[in-house]
Structure formats: C-alpha cells, structure tokens
Amino acid sequence: MRHVLLAIAIAAAAALATAFIENEFYLRLLFMVCVYFLCAAGMNVLLGFAGQKSLGQAGLFAAGAYGAALLTTRYDLDPWLAFGLSAVIAGLCGVLIALPSLRVKGPSLAMVTLAFGLVVEKLVSQASDTFGGAMGIYAIKPLAFGETPFTMAQWVWFGIALALVTHLVLRNLLVGRFGRAFASLREDEIAAASVGVAVYRTKVLAFVIAAVTCGLAGALVAQQNQYINSDFISFNLSIFILLLVLFGGSGSLAGPLIGAVLLVGLNALLARWSWIEHFAHGALLLLALYAMPRGVAGLLLDLARRLMPAAPEAADAAAPLLPVRAQAPGAGALLEARDICKAYGGVVPARDVSVSLTRGHIHALIGPNGAGKTTFINMLTGIVVPDSGTIRFCGDDLKGQAVHAVAASGVVRTFQNLRLFKQLSVRDNVLLGAHARMENGFLASLLGLPSARRAEAQAMARADGILAFTGLARVAQETAGSLAYGLQRRLELARALAAEPVLLLLDEPAAGLNPHETAELGALLVRIRDQGITILLIEHHMDLVMTICDHVIVLDYGEKIAEGPPAQVKHDPRVIEAYLGTEDTQEDAGVPPDEVEPAPSSSHGGARYGALRAAEGF
C-alpha cells in the first residue's frame, strides 16, 4: 500500500507542478518523460523480468504512432478510439515478434527483434504511398475534450495519468504470480516449464505488454505533434528504450521512472551536439551493464538496505502437514509406462522399458551411470519424447504433452544438477512451484481484484507451510543461489512439493549430501510418502534406497534388468553383474568386454563409480 501511495503522491506532485509551469519547453520535457516512462515500463517487464532482449522496440512505437495517424487521417476515426486501437495494433505486432521465440532463443531471437525494427523502419520510410515516408503524415487528430484539443498542460496531465495507471496495473501483475513467472523465464526456462509455467505463452505475454505500452507512447507522440514521419523511427530509439530500463534499474519497479527522468534530462542538456548525445548513450549503456547491473534504482535500494536492515525471519515452527492435492481414489497403478524406447543414434537409453508405479509407495530407480535413469525421468516429464511406447498417468496419456502440462497434472520433478531460480528468493522459488496450482488469471492479477489477492495470500500461507515442513523457514528471504549446497537440494524438493505433486520424481536427491544429511532426507521422504504422495527416486546411495524404498527398479544400458522389493533385488545375479562385473572380466577393469562400447554418457566419463558405492551399500 505504501508503494501505491508513493506513486500517487509523485504523480500528484508532477501534476501540480505542471499547473505552475508556463514555459512550453519544460512542459514538453515533462510530456516526453511520460512518453518514455510508458516505453520503459513495458520494456522493464520484457527485459528486466522476463529477460528477453528486444532490440526492435522502435518498430512497436511506430505501430502505435502510425496506427493513430492512419486511423484518424485516412479512416477519420474518433481520436480517442484511434488512441485505443493503436495500442491493439501494437499488441498484435508484439505477438508477431514473439512468434519466432517458439523456435529460436538467445542471440538469434535478439537478432530477429533487431530485424523487425529495421523492417518497420524501411517500411515507413520507403512505402511512402501509405506512410508518407520522410514527408510524413500531417493533420493527425489530437485527443480532445469535445471539440477543443488538449492544451500542452492538459497533454502533460493526461500523460501523467496514463503513466500512473500503467505503473499501478503493471505493479499488480509483477508482484504476484505473473511477475514470478516472468522472472522464472529469465532464470531457467527448463526449470520454469517443470514447475508448470507455460514458457512460450508467458514469453508472448511479456512481448505483448512491452508492445502495448510502446504503442501507447507512439500514439501519444503522434497525436500530440499531430504529425509523424519516418525520422522518429530509428534503431537509436530502440536502443534508447533499452537504455531507459538498464540505466534506470532493470527488474525494479522504480527503474523506468528514474531512467525516464534522468535520460530525458540528459538529452535536453546534450541535444545541441548530436554525436555527443549518441556517444553518451553508448557510454551509459556500457556503464550500466558494467558498474550497476541493477541500474540507479539498484544503487538506491542497496543504500536503503544499508540504512534499514530487514527484520530477520521467524525460526522454523513445528513442521505442519503438506498441502496435498485431492486425488480420486483409483484402483490399479498410478503410472503405467509400457515398452518405452528411445535412441540417440547408437546410444539407446531406453529399450522396451515397462514400469508400473503403485500409489503411496517409494520406488527407486537404480543402475550404473549411463543406464538411462535420467532420460527415463525426462521422458515421464515430457522434456524428452520417447520414440515409442505409452505412458499413462491416472488414466491420462502423458506422452507428447508439454512439460508444463505434465507438471500441472501432478507429475513433478527435481533435477540432478540443481535447477533453482538462483537470483530469486527462497520463498519465490517455492511460490513458483505453486504456479500451476494458483488460479488467479491475467486480468484479475492485472487489476488487483480481490480474487487475485486472495489467491496470492493463500499461496503465501501454503509456501510458508512447506518452508516450515522442509526446515527452510529461517532462510526464506535469502537468494536461492546463496544457500549452502545441502539447503539448495532441499529447496528444490520444497519447490516440487509446492506443486502439490501426486507423483514426485527425484533425480539423485542425496547427491553431494553427507551421511547425516542423507539420513535426514530419508526421514523427510518417508514423511512425504506418509501424506499420500508417490515417489520415484534415482539414487546411488544404496543404504538410503534399501532403508526407505518399497520397490526397486534396476536399469542397465537402457534395459530393465530387475525389479522387486529391495531385499530381493540386491541378491539378483544380473544386478550384481551390472554393478560389479562378472568373475572373468574383473581383471579387465571390471568392464565386461561386450559392454565396452558404446559409452552411453560421455559426460560422466562412462566410469562406473556407482559400483563402488553399491558395494559399500550391500
């Protein structure tokens, strides 16, 4: 609430100041601050939160500006209606740029946005029949009260009001479910999908938000000037919009305002020397990236933190029960995988693997390195699509479903090499786990409706319950990446639990833990199982597997070689052979000659160090 009041106070102060300014030049500056604030506010969602580098925002500015221009001149629409429609046009262009992001990522996507900006620049300067080229379009209808067009002061007031509304609705969005989803894209897309964030859709949404605010800014400029030409649209504008966010404070709510005020001021000072202005933009861009990755807002925030340290979190309360998804009590197996095959050329991580998981059991998936265990989990969660076979979960077909849809249906995993959202807080990581379980939609979140607030509050309470259950409540405010390794492992488990899994898939949850931590983990897993959550874990710690598991499945070179209760499996001759090799080949470094090639997982060096651990466990 303090934030909202502060924002309103700043806007009111600016509006009051406007009433006393008579100099047209200063009014124009204020107006441009509003225009660039709008561009930056949307760009901050795209760049600062979702982490997508768009280098073609000028094209979206153009979409709004030319949209308003053509609608009021060629089609003689009402200026207010044209203003609204131009935002829609820009939003559609935003979808257009976001489409390639389904297939291309990283630098290539950045180049695509750059190309989009350039195409629009060429279009408006060369297709002069429609867009007027360098001559431009005159007599654009300005916004007006009845018949009287806005005065300059009224334009500034309108700009301030629009900026305030934009800021407040974007804030509603960013502090909750959608803000976290955007940030998860910036951090790790695979992990985001695995907790149920619809990666592509969320990315498109971020592009559209940036496009709409940029389009509004363009329409504002076109209708205020009553004129637009191709000189407005240049690569420099795209870079300036990028700079507004980076310099002001990328990923901070105050960043766009700080950036807009400082940079519009700087431009006004340097406007006389165009190359120095250009140089300053380049230098500031480098400076912001180098010296202040979170911009001026980040510097101010650090200062504030030093002056007022945050209150410490309460210690772990008594561990409560986990939130559990209501399950239809079904008969038969929870998950039934039949004849799963997968091959990468000569490497075959799955060959006719059939597995059946029983409700309420802890299952273990063991086998030497390169046996295909992680690939199996990847196939269950949709990250890898099997070549053939079927996967049925609670009667539904999982094969071919998107990763986030699998997670939403209750099959949730952790990763062997930890994929936390490292820059986010521990609590936000857990809240992201609950993403697919939250029901507040886009509009409710944007407008801050009571239903959205209720959903946020409930999710917060559930997250705190899970943090207490896993013993992480003390570190709830820390950044995930700053935790000790053992705690990071536990946080991944907590994040998965927040998704209220029906089936929990754990990829080597005890890797790197010491014996004491491993025993703690075992107790925790039993408590989770006792709440009715079925578990499948990949593990090399045989003592852990033998103590807590109800059922063990053994893979070797993509084939299931044994399964059954732990006591039975550990005496199975084929299992002993897979782990230790047979008599006659032991002199030969323990690798049976017929299995020398191919080494299935070269990144592990193909070494069967699991054998040593297995020997300890037996």
Add this chain to the structure above:
Amino acid sequence: MASAYLQIILSGLSVGGVYALVAFSFSITFTTTKTLNFSQGEVVGFGAFVGVAVLSLLGISALAAPGITEGLGYLAALVGAGAVMGAVGVLLFLLAVRPFTGKPGMNWVMSTIGFGIILQSLGLAIWGPAPVMVASPFGSDVIRIGDAGIRPQEILIFVCVIGLVVVLDLVYRRTTFGKVMRAVAFDPDAASLMGIDIRKVMVLTFAFSCALAGVSGVLLAPIASASLFMGMGVALKSFSGAMIGGLNNPRGCIYGGFMLGLLETSVAFWQAQWREIVVFLLIILVLAFRPNGLFGGTVAEKV
C-alpha cells in the same frame, strides 16, 4: 530472360561474397566464445572510413582514375582497415565481451551494441555523417557478358572473397592455430586443461572477426559508397546468412552468405523496394522449420 538470370547470379555472387565474409566473422566468434558482436555493422562502416583515410593519406583522390598506384593504394586501404579494425576488435573483446562471457543473461548483446554506438559516434565526430564516394581501383566501366553487366569492383570482391575464404578454410582446418580454435569451440574447459590459453584465442578471434568486417567495408565502399550507416543492413543480412548456414558451422556460414546474396538480388530484380522486408521474412520462415540452419547440427541442452 536468360541474361536476367545471369545478371542476378553475377550480382548476387558479388554482394553475397561480402555477406559470406561477415557471416564467417560472426561464426568464428560464436563458435569460440558463444558470443558475437551485435555492432558488427558499425565495424563495417568504420572500417570503410579507415580505408578512405588511408587512401587520402596516400594522396589518392576518391574519384581517381584506375592505375597501378591506385591499385596499390586500394590494397593498402584494405590492409590498413584490417589492421585498425583488428585492434578495435581487441578493445571490443576486452571492454564489452569479456566481462560478460560465461555469465547468464546475455548482457554481451547489449554491451557490444553500446560499444558500436560509441564507435559510430566517434566516426561521426571525425568524418561527419555524409557518405563518401570511393573509386574502384579498376574503374567503373561495366564489363558486358552477353546482355548482363558486371562492374570490375564486383569481380574484385568475388575474387578477394574466394581467396580469403580458401585461405581461412585452410587455416581453420590445417594449421595448429586452426586446430586450437576448433578445440576451444568444441569444449573450452577441456581446451584450457590441455594447456591452451583460451583467453588469448578468444582475443585473437575477435580481432580477426573485426578485421574481416573492416575489410568487407572497404570492399563494399566502391559499390555502396562509404557511410557510417552502411553496415547495419549488411550485418543483419550477413547474420541471416549465418543463421541459414548454421552459426556453429563456419563453412555453412560462407554458403549461407552467398545464398543470401543470391536471394536478395533475385527479390530486388522482382521488387526492389521490398527486398529487405522479403529477405527477413524468409529468414524467419527458415528458422521456424530449421532453427539451427540448413547446414547446422542440432544442439540439445543437457538436463
């Protein structure tokens, strides 16, 4: 009609040659450092002006008639632009790339753009915004082949590019340095464990990449006239060529560059003003079906 096709092929191959060089320059930094210079276009434009500066230092007027001195002067301009832009490449790597390599967030995309803006504004301060005409050392009389025509500079570009490409390919495949570059591209960690100074390799790669871009600028100047703004379109089309060929594949990039040149001249023959727009739309289509390019292998992220 046949002469029209011949014309398209001739012009396409010469402009495609420039794209091939710049596409190759993207590819070598991308394979070794997983980064590339988003302001390669500014390097092309700046390089062209360095070439102009060398010519005027030698007292050769920009509109000189062809001759031996002019030919040697042009050669000096090529070498000068290569050397100066090579040094700029070292600066680029140290200032804008190295601080951000190997970190998440791709901040190097924006820092290389920042570097390019600084470079361009310095160019504007020194030479001003006006484009400069540069004469080809072999004159501007169009050579007729049937009904198709080709300018001597276009032939020169084609010959230079083929020569450079063959040398580069040999260096990349046959020499120790090439092997070192490929090793770093394949696995930097393993390469450094084998005693390869990967930072030195990365610096050299960037120097080399920018030198190639600078040379491309001088090659292009007699056709398109030198301008500090000439590079953006060239760089984008070259990058598109690199994407078609597969950024991870230097040879593919060269093919991709030539293919893009041919594509562009074909579209321009049909509708000149739509050429950029159609070309970029086609690139997006190609990427939709083959995200790693026509000659690029697939790269899967390990989970």
